[in-house]
Amino acid sequence: xxxxxxxxxxxxxxxxxxxxxxxxxxxxxxxxxxxxxxxxxxxxxxxxxxxxxxxxxxxxxxxxxxxxxxxxxxxxxxxxxxxxxxxxxxxxxxxxxxxxxxxxxxxxxxxxxxxxxxxxxxxxxxxxxxxxxxxxxxxxxxxxxxxxxxxxxxxxxxxxxxxxxxxxxxxxxxxxxxxxxxxxxxxxxxxxxxxxxxxxxxxxxxxxxxxxxxxxxxxxxxxxxxxxxxxxxxxxxxxxxxxxxxxxxxxxxxxxxxxxxxxxxxxxxxxxxxxxxxxxxxxxxxxxxxxxxxxxxxxxxxxxxxxxxxxxxxxxxxxxxxxxxxxxxxxxxxxxxxxxxxxxxxxxxxxxxxxxxxxxxxxxx
Amino acid sequence: xxxxxxxxxxxxxxxxxxxxxxxxxxxxxxxxxxxxxxxxxxxxxxxxxxxxxxxxxxxxxxxxxxxxxxxxxxxxxxxxxxxxxxxxxxxxxxxxxxxxxxxxxxxxxxxxxxxxxxxxxxxxxxxxxxxxxxxxxxxxxxxxxxxxxxxxxxxxxxxxxxxxxxxxxxxxxxxxxxxxxxxxxxxxxxxxxxxxxxxxxxxxxxxxxxxxxxxxxxxxxxxxxxxxxxxxxxxxxxxxxxxxxxxxxxxxxxxxxxxxxxxxxxxxxxxxxxxxxxxxxxxxxxxxxxxxxxxxxxxxxxxxxxxxxxxxxxxxxxxxxxxxxxxxxxxxxxxxxxxxxxxxxxxxxxxxxxxxxxxxxxxxxxxxxxxxxxxxxxxxxxxxxxxxxxxxxxxx
Numbered sequence: 001x002x003x004x005x006x007x008x009x010x011x012x013x014x015x016x017x018x019x020x021x022x023x024x025x026x027x028x029x030x031x032x033x034x035x036x037x038x039x040x041x042x043x044x045x046x047x048x049x050x051x052x053x054x055x056x057x058x059x060x061x062x063x064x065x066x067x068x069x070x071x072x073x074x075x076x077x078x079x080x081x082x083x084x085x086x087x088x089x090x091x092x093x094x095x096x097x098x099x100x101x102x103x104x105x106x107x108x109x110x111x112x113x114x115x116x117x118x119x120x121x122x123x124x125x126x127x128x129x130x131x132x133x134x135x136x137x138x139x140x141x142x143x144x145x146x147x148x149x150x151x152x153x154x155x156x157x158x159x160x161x162x163x164x165x166x167x168x169x170x171x172x173x174x175x176x177x178x179x180x181x182x183x184x185x186x187x188x189x190x191x192x193x194x195x196x197x198x199x200x201x202x203x204x205x206x207x208x209x210x211x212x213x214x215x216x217x218x219x220x221x222x223x224x225x226x227x228x229x230x231x232x233x234x235x236x237x238x239x240x241x242x243x244x245x246x247x248x249x250x251x252x253x254x255x256x257x258x259x260x261x262x263x264x265x266x267x268x269x270x271x272x273x274x275x276x277x278x279x280x281x282x283x284x285x286x287x288x289x290x291x292x293x294x295x296x297x298x299x300x301x302x303x304x305x306x307x308x309x310x311x312x313x314x315x316x317x318x319x320x321x322x323x324x325x326x327x328x329x330x331x332x333x334x335x336x337x338x339x340x341x342x343x344x345x346x347x348x349x350x351x352x353x354x355x356x357x358x359x360x361x362x363x364x365x
Numbered sequence: 366x367x368x369x370x371x372x373x374x375x376x377x378x379x380x381x382x383x384x385x386x387x388x389x390x391x392x393x394x395x396x397x398x399x400x401x402x403x404x405x406x407x408x409x410x411x412x413x414x415x416x417x418x419x420x421x422x423x424x425x426x427x428x429x430x431x432x433x434x435x436x437x438x439x440x441x442x443x444x445x446x447x448x449x450x451x452x453x454x455x456x457x458x459x460x461x462x463x464x465x466x467x468x469x470x471x472x473x474x475x476x477x478x479x480x481x482x483x484x485x486x487x488x489x490x491x492x493x494x495x496x497x498x499x500x501x502x503x504x505x506x507x508x509x510x511x512x513x514x515x516x517x518x519x520x521x522x523x524x525x526x527x528x529x530x531x532x533x534x535x536x537x538x539x540x541x542x543x544x545x546x547x548x549x550x551x552x553x554x555x556x557x558x559x560x561x562x563x564x565x566x567x568x569x570x571x572x573x574x575x576x577x578x579x580x581x582x583x584x585x586x587x588x589x590x591x592x593x594x595x596x597x598x599x600x601x602x603x604x605x606x607x608x609x610x611x612x613x614x615x616x617x618x619x620x621x622x623x624x625x626x627x628x629x630x631x632x633x634x635x636x637x638x639x640x641x642x643x644x645x646x647x648x649x650x651x652x653x654x655x656x657x658x659x660x661x662x663x664x665x666x667x668x669x670x671x672x673x674x675x676x677x678x679x680x681x682x683x684x685x686x687x688x689x690x691x692x693x694x695x696x697x698x699x700x701x702x703x704x705x706x707x708x709x710x711x712x713x714x715x716x717x718x719x720x721x722x723x724x725x726x727x728x729x730x731x732x733x734x735x736x737x738x739x740x741x742x743x744x745x746x747x748x749x750x751x752x753x754x755x756x757x758x759x760x761x
Contacts, residue, residue, distance in 0.1 A: 026486035033485045040487045189393040193400070203742035204735045205699035211717050212735070215727040219414045220407045300503035307706055314506055321513060330514040338502045338510065345501035 055335075066326060078329040079336045082320045086336075089156015089311045095148060098139045099159050106132065129170065136163075152230040156311035158340065164234060164302040164312065169295050171238035176245025176294075177284075181275065183246065184253055194246070201243035206304050209236045214308045233305045241298045248290035252283035285359050292352035296345045303341075313337060411728065418725075426724045427452070433719055435710045437626050448720050455715035456737060462632050462711060463698040469637035470697060471690075474644025481649050492645065500642040505703050507639055512631035512707040519627075522618050531611050533619060539630050540612035543623040549606035556599035557592070564588030628709035632701065640697045644690060651686035652678065684756050688749060695745050699738060712737060 015021060027037040058073025061080070069075035079086070088096055109128050112118040140163075143149035155163065182194030201209070213236035217227055256279055264274030284291070306315035317333045320326065381387050415422060427449035434444055439457045442450060481492035499507070517536055520526070525535035533540040564587075571584035600607070612622025655678050663673040705714035712734060721730040 026484070029484060036483070036485050036488050040485075040491055043491075187389045187393050189397060193396070199742075199746075200739065203739040205702040205713070205738055207702045207705065207713055208717060208731060208735050208738065211713070211721075212731050215721065216731060219411045219727065222410050223414060223417065296501070303503040303505040304703070306505070314503070314509070318509065318513075328518070330510075330518070334506060334510045334514050337506055341503050341506060342498070342501045346497065349501070 074332050074335075075329050076332060076336075078320075078326050078332050081326075082316075082333075085157060085316050085320065086313055087157045088159055089316055090154045091150060091156065091159070092148070092154070095142070095150060098142070098147070102136045102139045105135065133167075133170075152228050155230065156313075157316050158313045160230075160305075160310065161299075161302050161312045161314075164230075164237065164305065165295075165299045167234050168237045168241055168298045168302070171234075172241040172245045172294070172298065173291070175238065175242035177249050177280065179242060179246035180249035180253060183250055198243045198246050201240050202247070206237070206240050206301055207307060209240050210304060210308045212236070229308070230310060233308060233310055237298065237301065237305075241294060241301070244294050244297070245291065248287050248294055249283065251290065252285075252287035253279065255286050256283050288356055288359065289352050292348055292355075296348050299344060299348070300341065313340065415728075420725050420727075422726070422729070424729055426726055426729070429724075431720065431723075433723070435715055436708070437629065437710055448724065451720050452712070452716050452733065455710060455712035458710050458715070459698075459701055459704075459712040459737075462629060462636070462701045462704065462709070463694075465629075465633045466636035466640065466697050466701065467694050469633065470640040470644055470693070473637060473641035474693075475648055476645075477641060478645035478648025478652075481645060482652055496642045496645050498642075499639055500646075502639075504635060504639045504700055505706055508631060508635040508703055508707060511634045512627065516627040516631050522614060525614075525619075531609075533612055533614075536627065537618055538627045539625040540619045541623040541625065542609040542611050543621070545608050545610050547606040547608070549603040552603050553596050553600045553606070557596040560592045560595040563595075564591050567591070626709075628704070628707050631707060632704050632709050636697055636700060639700075640693055643693050643696070647686055647689035647693065648682075651682040651684075651689070654685045655681045687752060687756075691745055691749050691752075695742055698741055702738075 011017075015024065028034045054073050056073075058071050060069045060071055060073065060075050060077050062068065063077040064081060066075070066078070068077045084093070084096070088099055091099065109124065109132060112124060113121065113128070118124075138144060139147070140155060140159075141150060141152070179194050179198055182190050183198060185191050185194070210233060213232040214229065217232050217235070218225075221227060260278055260282065261274070264278040267274075269277065302312055303314045305312050306318065311319070314337055317337050321330050321333050428447050430444070431446055431448050431451050432444050433451075435442055435451065435454055437458060438454045439461060440454060442454050477492050477495055480488050481496065483489045483492070519534060519536040522533075522535045522537055525533040525540075527533045531542050564584075567588055568584045571582040575581055610621050612619040612624075614620075659677055659681065660673060663677045664670075668676065701711060702713040704711040705718055708714065717730055717734045721727060724730070
């Protein structure tokens with residue numbers, strides 16, 4: 001009796017595996033797709049090589065004056081020469097170490113927060129939120145401990161951008177939570193006040209808010225009160241963004257099932273206990289992407305302070321563009337600024353994605 | 366015997382200060398009192414400060430002569446007009462830039478959003494790169510980039526870039542042929558209106574007939590032909606009542622034609638490119654929100670892909686897209702106030718800028734400016750509520 005011996009498996013057709021199959025499935029699946037692919041490749045061919053040769057190959061990197069830029073590519077010398085001003089603004093050069101120290105301190109304090117099993121987190125978090133700002137303010141402003149006094153009008157550059165956005169974030173989140181709770185409150189006056197407050201700030205552009213804070217706040221306060229320009233801008237930004245934050249938090253509160261509220265009440269928890277222990281932890285977790293998006297918007301919006309005469313990074317770059325020794329390098333200056341802002345915003349959005357994935361404790365689909 | 370509840374006293378009644386309603390009333394009364402005190406504090410300070418600085422109050426300043434020129438105006442304006450007129454000029458300029466921005470951003474946004482979902486790997490990647498690039502760069506920076514780095518360094522009018530001797534681009538702006546309307550043109554407009562009404566009626570009739578009999582009628586295509594064809598026909602019959610005024614180089618700049626100042630061009634470019642990235646995300650999320658089961662069900666019923674898209678996917682996706690789209694339109698309108706950074710004469714630049722500086726009446730000017738934007742957002746959110754109510758998912 002003959003036994004049946006199977007032939008060895010034939011390899012799949014060469015067109016259905018490997019690179020060729022991938023190309024056929026993803027780039028040339030129909031005549032329309034082939035056309036789109038070829039068009040895109042042509043578009044890339046038109047833009048990418050000239051861009052690379054302008055920004056990297058033909059660019060000038062070293063030098064101290066515009067004479068160093070004659071190769072026809074990008075003149076990064078301009079950015080290099082002005083780098084200190086872009087980073088520190090008009091801060092006195094001998095005092096740069098104070099900003100650097102504050103930055104290093106922040107990194108040192110923040111790193112353990114990202115380590116999962118770091119034991120003293122419950123002490124570190126309040127310190128970062130409440131202790132560190134005091135230290136940073138003393139370092140930046142000086143006037144005590146033998147540090148030279150530097151008035152806020154000389155703060156600037158990327159430093160100012162970061163100060164404005166971190167203060168804005170730290171102020172707008174709690175304010176937004178309070179407003180969101182107010183909007184969902186059963187007390188009619190509290191509710192309507194919150195609605196009016198939120199809708200007012202959401203309805204006007206930030207510029208008018210900044211104009212208002214710079215021309216009207218001095219009128220609102222008693223005669224002779226000195227009100228720092230930077231502080232006024234911070235108040236404007238924080239109030240403005242807190243309204244957006246409130247709407248984000250509210251959407252999270254609405255997503256929590258009613259049973260959670262009722263369960264908290266049934267356990268005898270007070271309003272603040274049930275909010276703080278049951279509702280908010282769940283609601284905030286749900287809306288992390290929205291919160292981070294608001295933070296990103298806030299970070300981008302800090303550029304608007306240049307219109308009321310504060311020198312954030314974009315304003316320093318704009319000032320550098322007007323320097324008669326360096327006329328005509330707007331593309332380089334603004335590209336550099338765009339790159340810096342992009343890196344910050346993009347990493348924030350990626351971090352929020354990662355956080356969302358990490359905190360997703362429900363049933364993954 | 367039930368244990369006595371701790372919040373009850375010996376008579377078994379809940380004391381007043383533990384009753385939620387009582388506490389709510391007390392809290393709200395206190396809140397209102399605090400706010401009134403705060404408001405009074407601000408008001409008295411403001412009045413006192415204004416008196417000391419000699420600032421007049423009231424809206425009388427609106428009738429005074431403005432005495433400054435404005436770069437671009439849609440209505441007749443020169444230095445002799447009043448501050449009230451500057452308000453209108455600024456407002457119209459804001460609306461112009463918002464309308465142009467919304468128009469271009471919608472087209473670009475839908476295009477990119479659909480490209481992002483393309484099965485073509487390269488196209489989808491390019492769309493992703495576009496979205497991630499432009500929405501992560503501050504809008505102000507983009508406006509400045511287009512203005513200072515792209516449009517300002519363009520050649521002088523004599524060396525303008527030109528397309529077919531009718532469109533010119535130089536550092537003074539973009540010059541297009543201007544359509545000059547002649548007598549019979551009203552007929553063409555009337556024909557267009559008739560065609561639009563006809564197309565709407567046709568669509569309604571087609572839908573009713575389909576619901577009644579199941580027979581389909583290519584209403585979209587015939588409506589399109591009607592809207593394009595009827596005005597063209599009228600135009601041809603009435604003897605082409607339209608000619609073009611071409612820009613001509615004379616002296617140092619172009620004369621005639623339609624001039625788009627570089628400030629406007631930079632602003633519209635930046636606003637539409639920036640907002641398009643957000644609209645694209647809205648479109649993508651809308652289309653992805655329609656579950657794949659819907660498509661499969663439609664195919665199972667024997668609908669062809671094109672019909673599935675038209676009757677199943679798009680109506681459901683629009684329910685998600687439209688609210689996000691309107692909020693982006695609102696953002697675009699508010700963001701157009703960034704015009705002031707490059708000197709485009711919008712409401713904030715002309716009115717909250719120059720007029721405020723000249724008159725010093727900060728409270729009135731800022732209130733009017735904010736009022737305009739508040740009104741716009743109020744109108745749009747009313748529309749949104751109406752739309753949401755109308756298109757809510759009817760669940761049984």
